[in-house]
């Protein structure tokens with residue numbers, strides 16, 4: 001039998017939606033801006049599996065020069081723990097933000113959480129404020145902000161979970177009340193405030209939209225789950241085509257793969273017909289749980305080259321992104337009007 005050859009390029013970027021900027025994202029962002037005067041520190045969360053793509057440049061523009069640290073969440077899903085690959089990747093990621101403190105956490109380990117608490121204890125100051133030091137936790141939808149706050153509170157104060165978490169984006173819709181995570185003898189305690197996840201108004205690169213959807217930053221209904229699995233299969237095959245051998249031999253063909261997966265997992269409809277959409281959602285959940293290999297969706301070497309190349313265009317500014325989002329909405333309205 002011929003050796004399996006994974007696809008080197010993904011061919012189906014055409015009809016992928018590029019925007020997911022909801023009312024509570026816009027409202028959350030403007031509320032954050034209006035609160036800046038009472039905020040001493042920002043914790044910016046990014047997804048370890050997409051460390052470059054999950055950077056939302058709008059935070060940079062909205063939160064200005066407020067002191068900040070960066071936390072990469074879901075570390076357990078993006079690499080093999082303690083491996084040389086993990087060390088190398090984290091060194092590269094750190095080099096992208098040489099002026100910020102950078103931490104890597106996962107919800108099942110205390111290590112990164114303790115380091116953050118130690119850092120905030122020393123670095124988060126609010127000398128003129130009687131109410132203590134207020135830290136805003138920001139990031140893309142579903143990146144793990146509330147989970148991080150619960151762990152900081154648990155480690156810092158020995159207290160139980162304070163905030164609701166969930167597998168779909170949009171669990172936190174408003175800026176929450178301050179949660180105390182560190183007590184200091186001086187009385188200047190540290191409080192964190194959870195915020196609604198904010199997506200970008202427009203994602204110029206369709207591949208980035210697929211990565212963010214796979215990471216769960218976008219509601220599952222926005223992009224067809226079959227398209228998402230097609231892209232995931234392309235990425236898994238480049239990483240390790242044996243990662244799904246429990247269900248299927250290596251393949252580049254998404255629909256036959258999902259039919260086989262559905263049969264193996266019992267996702268069958270009337271007459272034993274495989275339910276392809278349910279199989280797709282189920283396979284995505286398996287990847288999100290770390291059951292289909294642990295790897296990054298972003299190519300860190302490509303990002304290094306991009307940063308070193310002065311010819312490369314900068315990321316979209318917020319104004320450009322909002323303009324593109326308006327254009328997309330207008331084009332959609334025009335199409336609807338013309339087809340009515």
Ligand SMILES: Nc1nc2c(ncn2[C@@H]2O[C@H](COP(=O)(O)OP(=O)(O)OP(=O)(O)O)[C@@H](O)[C@H]2O)c(=O)[nH]1
Pocket residue numbers: 073074075076077105106107108139140141142143144145146147148164165166167168169170171172173195196197198
């Ligand atoms: N495996 C793993 N899962 C995590 C980790 N952190 C968070 N999660 C899961 O990711 C999902 C989203 O977590 P939340 O804390 O609700 O995310 P959020 O950023 O507050 O979400 P929004 O309120 O929608 O913006 C939940 O199912 C968490 O259990 C992690 O480090 N590892």
